Amino acid sequence: MAIPEEFIQELKNKTDIVDVVSSYVRLKKAGRNMLGLCPFHNEKTPSFTVSADKNFFHCFGCGAGGDVISFIRRIENLDYVDAIKFLAQRAGLEVPEGQRNEGLTRLRNRIYEANREAARFYHKCLYSPEGKKALDYLRGRGLTEKTIIHFGLGYSPSSRFELVNYLRDKGFTGTELIQANLANESKNGNPYDRFSDRVMFPIIDLRGNVIAFGGRIMSDIKPKYLNTSDTPAFNKSKNLFALQLAKNQAKGQLILVEGYMDVIALHQAGFENTVATLGTALTTEQANIIRKYCDEIVICYDADEAGQKASARAIDILRQTGVKIKVLTVPNGKDPDEFIKSHGENGPARFRLLLDKCGNDIEYRLAKLRLKYDLEDTRQKVDFLTEAAKIFAGLENDIEKDAYIVNLAEELHIDKNAIMNQVAKYVRKNQYEARQQQQRKMYHSSSGQDNIINPEKSYHLKAANAEEALLAILLTHPDAAAQISRQLPADKFITSFNRKVYETIQKRAEQNLGTDASDISGEFSIDENNCIHRIVFSRLRENDPFRAAQNYIAILEEENQKLSPEQIARSDEQTLMEQLQKMREKKK
Numbered sequence: 001m002a003i004p005e006e007f008i009q010e011l012k013n014k015t016d017i018v019d020v021v022s023s024y025v026r027l028k029k030a031g032r033n034m035l036g037l038c039p040f041h042n043e044k045t046p047s048f049t050v051s052a053d054k055n056f057f058h059c060f061g062c063g064a065g066g067d068v069i070s071f072i073r074r075i076e077n078l079d080y081v082d083a084i085k086f087l088a089q090r091a092g093l094e095v096p097e098g099q100r101n102e103g104l105t106r107l108r109n110r111i112y113e114a115n116r117e118a119a120r121f122y123h124k125c126l127y128s129p130e131g132k133k134a135l136d137y138l139r140g141r142g143l144t145e146k147t148i149i150h151f152g153l154g155y156s157p158s159s160r161f162e163l164v165n166y167l168r169d170k171g172f173t174g175t176e177l178i179q180a181n182l183a184n185e186s187k188n189g190n191p192y193d194r195f196s197d198r199v200m201f202p203i204i205d206l207r208g209n210v211i212a213f214g215g216r217i218m219s220d221i222k223p224k225y226l227n228t229s230d231t232p233a234f235n236k237s238k239n240l241f242a243l244q245l246a247k248n249q250a251k252g253q254l255i256l257v258e259g260y261m262d263v264i265a266l267h268q269a270g271f272e273n274t275v276a277t278l279g280t281a282l283t284t285e286q287a288n289i290i291r292k293y294c295d296e297i298v299i300c301y302d303a304d305e306a307g308q309k310a311s312a313r314a315i316d317i318l319r320q321t322g323v324k325i326k327v328l329t330v331p332n333g334k335d336p337d338e339f340i341k342s343h344g345e346n347g348p349a350r351f352r353l354l355l356d357k358c359g360n361d362i363e364y365r366l367a368k369l370r371l372k373y374d375l376e377d378t379r380q381k382v383d384f385l386t387e388a389a390k391i392f393a394g395l396e397n398d399i400e401k402d403a404y405i406v407n408l409a410e411e412l413h414i415d416k417n418a419i420m421n422q423v424a425k426y427v428r429k430n431q432y433e434a435r436q437q438q439q440r441k442m443y444h445s446s447s448g449q450d451n452i453i454n455p456e457k458s459y460h461l462k463a464a465n466a467e468e469a470l471l472a473i474l475l476t477h478p479d480a481a482a483q484i485s486r487q488l489p490a491d492k493f494i495t496s497f498n499r500k501v502y503e504t505i506q507k508r509a510e511q512n513l514g515t516d517a518s519d520i521s522g523e524f525s526i527d528e529n530n531c532i533h534r535i536v537f538s539r540l541r542e543n544d545p546f547r548a549a550q551n552y553i554a555i556l557e558e559e560n561q562k563l564s565p566e567q568i569a570r571s572d573e574q575t576l577m578e579q580l581q582k583m584r585e586k587k588k
Contacts, residue, residue, distance in 0.1 A: 003084060003522075005513060007096055008069075011084060012518070014091045017068040018052045024075055024288060025050075026322055039075060039288040040064045042320050044396060055518070058537050065533035067518040073526050075288075077235050079104045080522045104232055111180040111233040114172050115202075115210035118182055121166050122154025122200040122213075131155035134199045137218050141261060142341050147268045151242075152202045156195035156215055163193045181212075181228045195226060201260045203228070203278065204244050211239065214260055214279065225259075227279040237283040240275040240290070242267065247293045249273045254294040255328075255355075256282070256314065257336055258301050265337035269348040271355075282314040287321050296324040298358065303333040308368070315361045319394075327364035328354055362404060365391050381412065389419060393426035453531040454497040463559035467498040470552040472539035474505050475517045475532070481509040484549055492556050494563070501532060 018034055021027065027034035027050060038048035038059040047061040058065035064074065072083040082105055088095050125131045126138075126148075134155035138148055156163065164174070164183050174191040177183040183191035198215030205211045212228035228234055242263045246254060249272040257263055257276050266274040273294075277286060290297055299314050301307040311327060318325050330339045331354075339354075340347035359367070366388060373384040388408060395401040405423065409416035457464040470488075474481050485506040493499035504523050505515045513519065517536050521529050542548040 003081065004096060005519075007093075008084065008522075009514075011088055011091060011093060012055065012068065014093065015068050015087055016052065017055050017057065017071070018050055020068050020087070020090070021050050021057060021071060024292060026291075037320055037322065038062060038064065040284070042284055042317060044320060044394075056533070058533065063534050064530050065537060066521060066529045069518075070521055070526065070529050070533070073529075075285075077238050081105055082108070107176075107179065108233045110172070110176050111231055112209045112211070114167055114176060114180045114182060115212070115233070117167055117170050117172075118163060118213070119152055119154065119200075119202045119210045121163055122156055122202075123152055124154075125157055125162075126153065126155040126200075128155075130157055133218060137199060141265070141337070143264065143268065147264060150267075151264055152204075153264075154200040154202070156193065156198045156200050158197040160192040160196055163195075164191050179231060180233070181231050194228075198226065201241070203234070203239065203241055205239060206244050206247070208244065209233070212236070212278070214241075216260070225279060235285075236278040236280055238285040238289070239278060240286055241278055243275050243289070243293070246273050246275045250294045252294055253296045253298065254290055255298045255300055256290070258307065258310070259335075262300075262336045265340055266351075269340050269351065271348075271351070281310055282317055284317055284320070287314075287317045290318070291321040291323050294323065296326065298326045298328050298355065299361075300328040300330065300336055302335050303329055312365075315365070319361070325361035326358045327361055328358040329364070330354065362391065362395070362400075366404075366408075375412065385412070385414065385419060386422065389422040390426050392419075392423045393430060453528055454495050456495040456497075460494045460559065463494040463556060464498065466552040466555040466559070467493055467495060467502070468535045469539055470549060470556075471498060471501055471505075471532075472536050473542060473545045473549050473552075474502070474515065475520075475536050476541060477545045478515050480545055480549060481505055481515045483546075484553075485509050488553050488556070492553075492560055494556070494559060497528070497531070 018027065021034075021036075025036040025039050025048065027036040028046075029035075030049070032051070032053060034050040034052070035046045036048050036050075037043055037046050038061055040059065041062040041064075043061050048057065048059045050057045056065060056067055057071055066074075069080065069083050069087065072078060072086055073080060076083065076086060078086060085095050126135050131154075135148075138153060143153075164177060167177055167182070168174070174183065177191050178185050182194055184194050186192055195213065195215040198217050201214040201216070202210050203212040203214065212231070212234040214228070215226045217224055217226070227236065230236060241260055245267065251273065253273055255266065255271060255274040257266065257274055259276055263274050263276045266272075275290075277283075297318055299311050299318075301311045301314070315325055315327070330336060334342065336351065340351050343350045358364075369384060369387050369391075372387075373380040375381050375384060385408070392401050392404055395404075401423065402420075405416055405419045408414070409419055454464065470484070474484060485502075490499055490503045490506060493502050501520070501524075504520050508515050508520065517529075517532050520532070524532065
């Protein structure tokens with residue numbers, strides 16, 4: 001059963017969208033609205049707007065938008081019902097019993113339960129005779145019993161059925177284990193253990209749920225690390241290893257490393273504010289999570305080429321969040337774990353010295369640049385300064401930019417105006433490229449070529465635009481919904497997605513329920529809601545909505561007359577194939 005409308009409205013009335021968004025995004029006053037950097041895509045210039053009056057958010061950069069429920073759904077990776085439960089707990093409200101959607105919520109809870117039992121199983125196996133080699137491996141890496149227990153480390157047996165059999169005895173079905181990615185499905189349809197003969201690292205979220213696992217092989221077999229794939233309970237792009245432990249020790253600073261063992265070794269050495277990504281490069285979502293728990297992040301990746309590339313990428317992403325960035329390079333190409341162990345009892349103190357002395361991201365990038373050039377050679381000095389100017393051009397703070405230019409000019413005996421002129425040149429170039437990119441994006445958007453949610457739009461542009469204009473009227477003028485829905489049958493809508501939105505509005509209007517974008521959001525996915533929000537936000541409000549609606553209805557009638565029988569009979573399968581093709585083309 002659906003959650004009662006009255007409760008949802010009460011929840012929205014008691015929830016301040018600015019207050020909620022501010023816990024994830026740094027907002028500044030901009031007229032009647034609040035403005036900040038979008039948490040859903042990388043940007044240097046704030047384009048993310050939150051309106052307290054209208055109770056919505058909108059990003060002019062990526063198009064994300066919606067109400068407070070849509071925001072929580074997207075940023076916390078929750079379904080509609082769980083987002084309501086999240087906000088209800090925050091507001092001190094109790095979701096009415098017996099009204100909760102049992103579908104995805106029940107599955108997610110079953111995955112949590114299965115993962116918790118799996119973690120216990122793996123930990124017990126670590127102290128079994130077969131697990132001795134894994135335990136010896138961990139002890140050989142310098143981990144104490146206290147640390148092993150603290151992180152809940154374990155071992156997955158070499159047999160491919162021990163965990164599956166164990167969890168089936170606990171009441172879990174094979175389908176549930178496959179959905180949790182604890183098991184793979186054989187050709188015969190039978191589940192078998194995903195992890196085999198590996199040291200196991202449970203991944204725990206901020207609420208204490210075991211949401212996934214990482215498994216490290218102890219031989220030369222590839223891949224060295226095997227991680228849980230995305231499930232209804234886990235998204236690797238939106239979580240960080242050990243954040244549930246590090247957040248309480250952050251004190252304004254987090255250390256970001258590459259792997260599980262680096263995190264565990266640093267925690268054991270007293271650096272309990274350390275986290276790691278989960279087998280992927282740092283993502284925008286992870287950067288925004290980091291921003292919530294610290295003012296300064298220290299990137300401490302491996303010194304090899306891959307680690308340095310990852311550092312450069314992380315710097316670009318973290319810069320967008322506004323946190324201070326430092327970069328710690330461990331000497332002699334060692335990773336943090338190796339460095340601490342190589343110095344014995346003095347390891348933690350030596351690492352503390354590195355931490356205290358490490359420079360910020362600009363100093364790090366300049367230092368890397370210096371290694372490429374011989375600054376005693378005039379030609380190479382020019383090349384160095386040209387590259388440095390590109391770095392300075394990316395700085396938003398003019399004072400910071402000027403300070404670096406002055407220091408570098410004095411050091412290399414160069415007129416600072418020469419460097420400033422070169423920086424200004426690159427700033428103009430960056431701005432031009434940004435405008436060109438925005439114009440291309442606007443063209444593709446207006447022509448429907450990049451519309452994955454409604455792929456039919458590009459084939460029926462005039463009709464789709466009339467449909468969207470009509471939907472915008474219906475979603476912003478609830479009094480028009482009942483009248484127009486009686487006048488216009490849903491089958492007059494040519495594109496499938498817009499028809500689905502119209503049918504939802506029709507149904508709710510017949511039941512005397514709310515029909516604005518916020519009211520219907522529970523019927524649609526996050527991406528579909530973004531599309532609906534863009535439809536509303538991109539259209540100017542009509543002075544005479546009823547007269548305008550008649551014009552758009554006339555256009556739809558006219559466009560329907562142009563359709564051939566084949567076009568009218570276009571199957572849902574054809575539409576789906578077109579959508580999939582567009583998605584593939586977008587990824588290329």
